[in-house]
Amino acid sequence: MSLNSNIPEGKLEEKWIKYKSTVPLVNPSNKRNLEVLIIGSGLAGASAAASLAELGYKVKCFCFQDSPRRAHSIAAQGGINAAKNYQNDGDSIYRLFYDTIKGGDYRAREANVYRLAEISPNIIDQCVAQGVPFAREYGGMLSNRSFGGTQVQRTFYAAGQTGQQLLLGAYSALQRQIGMGNVQMYNRHEMLEIVKIEGKARGIIARNLITGELERHFGHAVLICSGGYGNVFYLSTNAMGSNATAAWKAHKSGAYFGNPCFTQIHPTCIPVSGDHQSKLTLMSESLRNDGRIWVPKKSNDNRNPNEIPEEERDYYLERRYPAFGNLVPRDVASRAAKERCDAGFGVGSSKMAVYLDFKFNMMRYGRVEANKMGIENPSENEILKLGKDVIKEKYGNLFDMYMQITGENPYETPMRIYPAVHYTMGGLWVDYNLMTTVPGLYSLGEANFSDHGANRLGASALMQGLADGYFVIPYTIGAYLANEISVKPESTDHQAFVDAENSVKETIEKLLSINGTKSVDHYHKKLGKVMWDKCGMARNAKGLQEAIDEIKVIRNEFWQNLRVTGKANEFNPELEKAGRVADFLELGELMCIDALHRNESCGGHFREESQTNEGEALRNDQEFSYVAAWEYSQNNWKLHKEELKFENIKIAQRSYK
Amino acid sequence: MSGNMNLTLKVWRQKSNKDKGNFEEFKVNDISPDMSFLEMFDVLNEQLISKGNEPIAFDHDCREGICGMCSMFINGRPHGPKEGITTCQLHMRSFADGDTIIVEPWRANAFPVIKDLVVDRSAFDRIVSAGGFVSVNTGNAQDGNAIPISKNDADIAFAAAACIGCGACVAACKNASAMLFVSAKINQLAHLPQGQPERMQRARAMVHQMDKEGFGACTNTGACSAECPKEISLVNIAAMNCEFVKANVVDSHE
Incomplete structure (x- = not known):
């Protein structure tokens, strides 16, 4: 299939x-007879479920948590x-479009990204209308702040709890x-299979997590809005329950x-403190607006940070990237931190x-506050105190x-921070x-x-989730359902x-009959370590090949000694975890296969073989300017390529210097 | 890294809603003070699994204090001994070596136990369905800056909207009242211009649903607010009572 x-x-x-003006429409009386199943209730799933129901479709929405409000979108901060x-x-x-394409290191589709930028203002309006209490200025207007990879202030927020x-x-x-x-809501339900009839998605099998019963649900269309797969690494900023199962079942049913x-x-995440660690916690990127990142100039410097004088600190982001400084994109900032620590x-x-x-x-804000309050010759301590309040x-x-x-x-x-797995740009391949x-x-x-x-x-994940759910799918689903009436x-x-x-x-x-000796977490941790060491911030051909072999071994052990x-027929969180980790053990292998085949560095994918003399990611547009879409068949994968054409943006080596 | 704390846990075990529950005692050793409370439970569950016993079921998801899923009643207090945090944010450094810790589920008629420490909080969803929204379909919005909102009102609305729906307020209350949860939503929307058209209807509908779910009455003790991990203010309840009375007066004249 092409x-x-x-x-x-x-x-x-x-x-x-x-x-929008030419897409086929479905008339209201027909909408009432069309059923849509939505898997996931985060920003994408909840907004799609609400919007499609408003249009008149019959909607069923499924989430594994006890309430749709728990979805991990809730944890987005900045x-x-x-x-x-x-x-x-x-x-x-155009600028938001341009920043997003450039930020993505020229590996995204122009038309989709432009649509996203075009829809973005409507999202803010819709959320304000719902009563979302965004931060405001004293004049009553919406407030903005900066985020990485941009030179304008276009980020709307609600303290550190925007998500x-x-x-x-x-x-x-x-x-x-x-x-x-x-909408019929199915809390504490997990989708475990796609049902296809004559090649089309026609339903799902879901497990009621309280009773363990398997349920069959028919739908004219099925929407997978189940989030990312960062938990393949075991330690990530994702929620404990975040998983790839719905997407993976979709993949194994034919979705590339x-x-x-x-x-x-x-x-910027809180560093790992020990083996007991179950997850990592993000410290919002917005902190980089007001925080400066540094390490001592001397290696192995064990002094208290407050005792290290200014001239002995290396503000390495400001040094390496003067134009963007502490606000370089995430991939660049993460690699730079790894480079300093490795050195x-x-x-x-x-x-x-x-x-x-x-x-x-704090000192800068403190001085402004002191001026506002008319304090003459404030002491350093007074300034610091005022700054702390800000x-x-x-x-x-x-x-x-x-x-x-x-x-x-x-x-x-100063906070101690280190990079951690946070988001997955990859996912199910979709068309416009x-x-x-x-x-x-x-x-x-x-x-x-x-x-x-x-x-x-x-600050682009929230934008995309809501764009897809509120403003894209209500139109595009009509193009398909108009022929299904x-x-x-x-x-x-x-x-x-x-x-x-x-x-x-x-x-x-x-899963229940293996009766081995090791827990689900045991295998999940093992997989996570392989992924982090060999398919994490830096990757090379040798390591990836090893990872592929190691994952196969772990997977075999899992199925023999779990x-x-x-x-099965009761509330059983261990069983839920087991199913999810079984899927991660397959997805992890595909991630390594993909990373091995893409013999270039781009964005978050850093292949050590492909870097500039200054250690920056070096793309290879000649060979890799495409989306790698993998088709599953019988425990194997076949690569399909979607060429990326850049007709509106001049493709260039990404620079934040 | 393992630590040096040895603890005794008395945990509520209950097979299902139909069974009677009881406390079960466990020992956990070599606990690090840097572990979170839930990570200590992970250690305990690993122990249970390795012995072939069934692990303790408990709700948890984000483990950063925002999803509202974790819900342990620890030593007689929802979310444990520290103020302004959820169970998942509680760390073992808040306990001492040799401590005995008692862990129970939220206890309220409106929150039936599903298993062990897991309860059913869907009553909260139904209260929101009754009126905790602004009826605005997608695509109906005007420009976000078209209605200025004073910073003060936006801040008050935000403080109320910070509720994570965990149910600690209900668990803390001797009457198992849900007034703090309900009032936070009512007050958020009452402070915003967007919430005005449905203001009266919302107060009536949400309170009606709250009563229907079997939550208790409020006697202004304030335990809800004291134990709330997001420190939602008791003022919200007073404001809700105002809203509700006004709504009923208006109703009787309609």
Whole structure:
């Protein structure tokens, strides 16, 4: 099958407008007979479920948590981008488009990214209308801040809890539709198989996590909005339950997987403190607005950071990237931190950390406050105290979180931070309509591969999730469903449902019958270590080949020596984890295969063989300017390529110097 | 890295909603003070699995204090001894070597136990469905800056909106009242211009649903707010009572 991205004809800035005016429509009475199944209730899933129900479709939405409001979008901290240009600082749709393509190191599709930038202002409007309490200025207007990889202020935020507020907005819209009976919500349910009839997605098998019962659900279309797969690394900033299972089942049912090796390592996370660690905690990128990153100039310097004088500190981001300084994109900042630590300049007991220091900006803010209050000749301590209050107002919750986890006070000593797995740019391959290679099967939000290329810019994940759910899918799903209006709901006694359910049952029985000696977490940790060491921030051919072999060994052991306690027909969190890790053990291998084949560096994918003399990522556009879309067949993968054409942006070596 | 704390845990075990539960005692050794409380439970569960016993079921997801899923009642207090944090943010350095720690699920009629420490909080979702929203369909919005909102109002709305829906307020309350949760949503929207058209209807509908779910009455003890991991203010309850009374007065004149 050849890949058709179905990008509309015409000029870039006219594509979406023209598409919207010409896409086939479904009349209201037909919508009532069309059923849509939505997997996941994060920003993409909840916004899609609410919006499609508002249009009149019959919607069922599934989430594994106890409430749709728990989806991990809730944990996004820093903000959401939109090309509003409220700051009058030169922003525009084109600039957001350009920054996103460049930030993604020229590995994203122009038409999709332009549409995203075009829709971005509507998202802010919609959220404000729902009562999302964005930060405001004293004049009552919306406030903005900066994020990495841009030189304008276009990030809207609600303290360090922007994801929470946006998700609660989408959740309230979803709950409203649930209350009206337009959406049936299935909490504590996990999708475990796609049902295909005559090549089209026609339903799912879901497990009721409380009773363990398997359920069959018919749908005219299925939307996978289940988020990313960062937990393949075991330690990541993802929630404990975040998983790839829905996307992976979709992949094994015929949906191609796009750029699986593109993962984002976020530069500012709280460092690992020991083997007991179950997850890593992000410190928002917004902190880089006011924090300066440094390490001592002397290697192995064990002095208290406050005792290291200014001239003995290396502000390495400011030194290497004067134009963007501390606000370089995430992939660049992460690699630079790794480089310093590997070279022996790391700090803290593990030496795998760098400082994020707020003192300089506390003093700057303090002086402004002192001026405002008319304090003449304030002492250094007075200035610092005033500055601390400003920082507290901006980032108080993040500082508290840091203090809880580390037991250290970041108002007094610099934070210690280190990169951690955060987001996956790769995902199910989708066309312009967000449809996968299986007709009727869609993917939205982080679960798809579409908009961020090889590196996502900060504050763009929330933008994409909501763009897909509120403003893209309501149009594009019509293009497909307009031809399905005469399709009657299939009985769930259909053989395809029976077969799918049997295959799920078989897997569950197999997991429970191994009766080995090692827990699910044991294998998950083993896999995570291989992935982090060999498919993490830096990758090379030798390591990746080893990783592929090692993962196969771990997978074999898993299926021979796993111990899952409890039964199938009851609430059994160990069984849930086992199924998810089984899928990670396959996905991890594909990620390494993809990383091995892409013998270039781009964005978050850094191949040591491909770097400039200064150690920057070196792309190879001649050979690799394409999306790698992998087709699954019988425990093997076949590569398909979607060429990327850049007609509106001049492709260049990415520079933040 | 393992640590040097040895602890005794008394944990509520209950097979399902139909079974009677009881406390079970466990020992955990070599706990590091840098572990989170839930990581200590991970260690305990690994121990149980390695002996072929069933691990303790507990709800948790983000482990950074924002999803609202974790819900342990520790030594008689929801989310444990420290103020302003969730169970997942509680670290073992808040305990001492040799301590005995008692862990129970949220206890409320409206939150039936599913298994061990896991309870059903879907009543909260149904309360939101009753009116915790602004009825604005996708595509109906005007420009975000078209309605200026004073920073003060935006800040008050935000402080109320910070609720994570964990249910600690209910667990803390001797009457298992959900007033703090409900009032936070009502007050958030009452402070914003977007919330005005449905203000009265919202107060009535949400309170009605809250009562229907079987939550208890409020006697202004304030345990809810004291134990709230997001420190939602008790003022919200007073404001909600105002909203509700106003709504009923308006209702009787309609």
